[in-house]
Amino acid sequence: MKHKLETLLQQSVETLKSEGILNQDDNPKINIERARDTRHGDFTTNLAMILAKQAKTNPRQLAEKIISSFATDSAIVKIEIAGPGFINFFINTDTHNEVIKQIHDAGKQYGLSNIGAGKKIQVEFVSANPTGPLHVGHGRGAAYGSAVADLLQAVGFDVSKEYYVNDAGRQMDILATSIWLRYLEECGEVVAFPSNGYRGEYIRDIAFNIHKNTGNDYRRPAELVVEDIPADDSQGGDKEKHIDALIDRAKTLLGPSLYSDLFQAGLTVILDDIKQDLEEFGVSYHEWFSERLLMNDGSVQEALKRLDEAGYLYEKEGATWFSSSRLGDEKDRVVIRENGQSTYFASDIAYHMNKLDRGFDQIINVWGADHHGYIPRVRAAMTALGADESKLKVLLVQFAILYRGTERLPMSTRSGEFVTLRQLRSEVGKDAARFFYVMRRSEQHMDFDLKLATSKTNENPVFYVQYAHARVCSVLRQLDEKGWKKDLLLGMEHLYMLAEEHESTLITTLSKYPETLERAALQHEPxxxxxxxxxxxxxxxxxxxxxxFLVDDVKLRNARLNLICATKQVLANGLSLLNINTPESM
RNA sequence: GCGCUUGUAGCUCAGCUGGAUAGAGCAUCGGCCUUCUAAGCCGAGGGUCGCAGGUUCGACUCCUGCCAAGCGUGCCA
Known part of the structure; x- marks a missing residue:
């Protein structure tokens, strides 16, 4: 209907042009909106107000002219000019009610569209370091990222969901070393735990299992482990130097093979846990992309070579720098450290090169808002690689701050004090968690009060929506108990009987579903x-x-049943798109 | 200091990219269960849209300057 009005208005504009009322080069954007107030009809346009200046008349007069040149259409019963010059359209009831048939015919397909036209989009989200379980901050990224991806899929894009696994680098070495030290404790070799190590209980669990499965293979005497290690900060030393020395010690005492086994064992356990966690949260991926793979298959070297050939690399103070400041970044960035190791950023350049090579029309990165300073350098890298940086869209998700009542809960991965996504799910359930996370705009800072979400579950808005679905199901069960049958065709023939204001409002809302999906998808706003x-x-x-609903008048009854079944369908379509259950009873 | 994000009812948030009288939920107060589930519905109170200018027919929305909060500003990831 919206599109129909657009075309009709376009024709009016052309007519007025040929009559010389409008200039030939006036090509206004035709803006049709839903009327916000029923007294303003069904649709409204501000066209006359936009054009009034160029046409050198007042908006209301111009509106008159637009209307008089407007082709008659059976779907439109009335056109009014209102306020400062709005043109309001009133749609006839048959056309209005037709949406009930459309929903019935389309079923699960209702609302889907093809405006994406099969364009390839990659959405990368969560991508948390596999150094521990996901916490509630990651949960927001997971819920938001998957919702954005699934919405884009629903409006016709070819979407690929991806998780970038940071399975290389110093953090992973710290993880492996942390596990090893806990393992040594299991064996009775007591070594003071580094302040910069991962302290979570899950590290002990992993160590315990490794010890159980492999015995004393990784055991080394505590004296050798700590010998000549620089002091930790608790002893007035430097925690970074301390942990780096411990990592080196782990590598030398264990040897490359055993160290790598330990590293891999830790990684596997944690990554499997993350995968399972996300799956239970209703989040699935097409690809789990490994950073180590990039480092091992020469992609990083290749990416740096391309930057070098384009003249963007230089040496300074023993390191290799990318001159990103020439492309809008604040300062230049190191890609190869003094010690010869490439930086995380170098991997990321290679990763984005890889994404581009895979031929995506658009690349969407969902990042925590604390990474926003990273955007200019990635864009700079893309430009330097000769790519169109506008292909990259970075969506930032603000941190969710957890409260239990008024108490703010700590959120530190390293200290191991954090509420995990798994804990959240078991406390409030998958449906409520997803609903809560996606309920707010992603750039909004978010206060997540666990006490509220758990102790007052009946006030949770997700139940409100699910209950509507369950209520329709319940009515259908009642119908059955009364020995009545639903007569679809009879109901469709008598949709005109749905003359109550509540019915009309509900029908209008149903008809807005497709445009709502479209907007939510294109704006990335679930x-x-x-x-x-x-x-x-x-x-x-x-x-x-x-x-x-279950009235004696069989015609009215079936018309109403068709309406509430259409409602049930749309509720189900929307909820399942967000991976939220649609219970038949509550 | 500089950069990004945010500021709307007591609290948590919407506000359809500039439209008509700024809206929900929670909380508070008052009503509605012999009739399809009261996890529901109806009503009331509650606002200097952070502040001050500017742009225009028209601003919560766009521009500028302040104020406040969060984050960033590593040869960490």
């Missing part, structure tokens, strides 16, 4: 869909309380 579902549920509950 909260728009949540907002919509809450409105739809509200319309339904209000209707439910105001009118009886």
């Amino acid at each position: 909260h728009v869909l949540i907002q919509y579902l809450r409105e739809l549920a509200n319309n339904f509950h209000t209707y439910y309380n105001a009118h009886q």
